Structures are given as C-alpha cells and as structure tokens.
Amino acid sequence: VSVAVIVVAAGSGTRLGYSLPKALVSLAQRPILSRSLDPVFALEREVQLVVVVPRQHSALAEQIVRDTAGRASTSCSIVVGGVSRQESVAAGLAALEPSIEVVLVHDAARALTPVAQFEAIIAAVTETGLAAIPGLPVSDTIKRTDGFGRVVATVDRSELSAVQTPQGFPRAQLEAAYAAASGDFTDDAALIQTAGHDVTIISGDPLAFKITTPWDLRRAEQLLADAAP
Numbered sequence: 001v002s003v004a005v006i007v008v009a010a011g012s013g014t015r016l017g018y019s020l021p022k023a024l025v026s027l028a029q030r031p032i033l034s035r036s037l038d039p040v041f042a043l044e045r046e047v048q049l050v051v052v053v054p055r056q057h058s059a060l061a062e063q064i065v066r067d068t069a070g071r072a073s074t075s076c077s078i079v080v081g082g083v084s085r086q087e088s089v090a091a092g093l094a095a096l097e098p099s100i101e102v103v104l105v106h107d108a109a110r111a112l113t114p115v116a117q118f119e120a121i122i123a124a125v126t127e128t129g130l131a132a133i134p135g136l137p138v139s140d141t142i143k144r145t146d147g148f149g150r151v152v153a154t155v156d157r158s159e160l161s162a163v164q165t166p167q168g169f170p171r172a173q174l175e176a177a178y179a180a181a182s183g184d185f186t187d188d189a190a191l192i193q194t195a196g197h198d199v200t201i202i203s204g205d206p207l208a209f210k211i212t213t214p215w216d217l218r219r220a221e222q223l224l225a226d227a228a229p
C-alpha cells in the first residue's frame with residue numbers, strides 16, 4: 001500500500017514561552033520540526049511526506065524541511081496550516097497524492113517519537129483496514145472536577161489510555177470524516193469514532209511525549225544528551 005505521513009507543525013506553541021512557533025524552536029541545536037522528521041526519513045518504505053507549516057515563518061520552516069530531507073526518494077510537500085490543528089490536518093489532506101491509501105497524522109511536537117512507532121501504526125492499519133493509534137496507560141489517579149475546584153468523581157484509570165501520534169487511518173475514512181466534521185476535536189481518531197468507525201489502540205512509547213511546556217523541552221534535551229555517544 002502507499003502511505004503518506006502528514007506532520008502538523010503549524011501551532012504557535014504559546015505554552016512553550018517563545019515568540020517563535022514551537023516547531024521552529026531549537027531542541028539541542030536542531031529545530032523541533034527537523035528532529036520530528038528524522039523517523040519519517042528513517043522509514044524503510046517510501047512514503048509521501050506532507051509537512052504543514054505555520055503561515056508566519058513559512059519560508060524558514062520550508063528551509064528546515066529541505067535541510068532535513070535526507071532521502072531523495074521521499075516525496076515531500078509543504079503546505080501552510082490553519083488556526084486550529086484540525087484545519088492544519090485538513091490542509092495536509094488536500095495535498096495527498098491520488099495513489100495514497102493509508103495516512104498517518106503526526107504532531108511535530110512529539111519530536112522524539114521512535115521510527116518503530118511509525119512502523120507499528122502502518123502495519124496495524126495495513127493489516128486490519130482500521131484506524132490505529134498509539135496509547136499508554138495512565139499512571140496518575142484521575143479526578144473529574146466541576147470546574148470550580150471541587151472533585152466530582154474518581155475515574156477508573158484502568159479504562160484510560162493517554163494517546164499519542166502518529167495516528168494511522170485508511171485514507172478514504174479520514175477524508176470522509178474530515179468532510180463531515182463539525183466541532184472541535186483534539187485528535188483525528190475522535191473524528192473517526194464520531195463517524196462510526198472502530199479505532200484500535202496499540203502500545204505507545206514514552207519517547208513520543210508531546211513537547212508542550214519549557215519543562216518538556218528540558219526533558220527532551222536531557223534525553224538527547226543521555227543518548228549521545
């Protein structure tokens with residue numbers, strides 16, 4: 001099957017506290033965007049790569065993608081994102097080549113995601129014909145609150161999974177779900193479920209954590225320093 005990977009990198013990343021969009025912020029000497037593309041270029045198979053970049057600084061983002069592109073055989077499209085993640089994914093979907101059958105959507109902010117997680121998602125979607133997403137068990141006890149500081153209930157954490165990206169989908173399913181989408185969804189699998197399709201969870205990897213706060217950025221830098229020879 002032919003596979004595309006859409007990497008969404010168009011967010012502002014205000015919680016990180018930089019004036020630059022998050023994907024352009026440096027993580028141990030290389031932009032987060034550049035590091036997030038490493039596993040895509042490390043894939044055995046040929047894929048179509050679609051990178052969704054922030055409208056402001058799009059020239060800089062494009063330069064980063066070009067500088068990172070290691071393999072001439074990877075077809076790479078660059079498109080400008082929207083004001084929400086959902087709009088950015090939609091912009092990426094519009095750039096898919098006609099032959100694509102399986103689509104992975106990945107957050108650039110999950111910059112240390114291992115290539116094995118991409119491979120596992122591609123394998124799961126290809127084998128089952130269903131959407132597949134990576135998830136990890138939740139280790140904290142989770143409370144539901146009323147929004148005013150009062151605890152309403154304790155949620156059974158054995159039923160919970162903290163989900164990551166890349167999330168993988170049969171192309172036709174994802175396109176139809178986006179065409180029908182109304183409202184705001186924080187991940188793509190939620191749209192697929194709203195459209196009535198099954199979604200399979202496979203085991204995620206702690207390294208696929210999302211860089212959101214300055215603390216996350218420090219953690220990523222430490223992990224890269226630990227891994228350096």
Ligand code: C5P
Nearest residue numbers: 008009010011083084085088107108109
């Ligand atoms: O904001 P958050 O970290 O949850 O965003 C997840 C991913 O979605 C990031 O990689 C971010 O760049 C991307 N995004 C986007 N367009 C937006 C908002 C977020 O591509 N408008």
